[in-house]
């Protein structure tokens with residue numbers, strides 16, 4: 255994997271994918287990704303308004319994404335296959351970046367339903383974890399997963415996460431408040447050079 259410095263537009267390369275900070279120009283592809291994965295991803299996500307599945311929504315939602323990366327508050331990565339570079343195949347996001355004495359972020363991810371089961375999530379998440387613990391020098395990453403989301407649990411385990419425990423009523427999904435397992439991984443090579 256190769257990585258650039260943490261600036262507004264980040265680019266990571268894996269054997270099969272290019273990951274980069276998305277921008278407003280990706281709005282149409284984001285809407286199409288959400289439409290075609292509405293069923294496959296819906297059970298893991300909060301309820302969405304119809305607008306969420308439109309390019310107009312994503313044009314607005316993606317506008318602050320590069321600045322959030324520049325300001326070191328949130329990092330989003332859109333994954334594109336090297337052999338199909340216009341096709342958004344997955345997302346990996348680092349939310350709630352906290353510096354100071356905490357140096358932690360919350361990981362979220364998904365893969366296009368038509369490409370699940372090929373190891374793409376593991377490949378993309380592994381690259382983002384390496385970036386988070388390398389150039390971004392975070393100490394710790396957390397991820398919350400539904401106990402019945404066996405594929406996601408397997409992705410986390412393959413990427414070095416360990417289960418901390420069960421968080422009760424931690425996220426309100428379409429079916430109401432749901433318990434989630436909390437997973438974590440810790441940076442054994444933390445430099446401590448970010449205030």
Ligand SMILES: CC(C)(COP(=O)(O)OP(=O)(O)OC[C@H]1O[C@@H](n2cnc3c(N)ncnc32)[C@H](O)[C@@H]1OP(=O)(O)O)[C@@H](O)C(=O)NCCC(=O)NCCS
Pocket residue numbers: 294295298362363364365366369370371372373374375376377397398399400403404405406408409
């Ligand atoms: C979870 C998700 C990202 C996995 O994507 P993916 O590209 O299929 O993941 P990978 O192929 O890298 O790895 C999946 C692993 O789970 C395993 N798996 C899949 N279904 C499983 C099941 N029902 N029970 C046990 N293991 C399962 C696969 O065998 C694979 O493990 P292996 O490599 O050891 O064989 C994808 O299913 C998704 O987008 N789901 C909806 C959104 C979501 O759940 N996001 C995560 C929220 S925490």
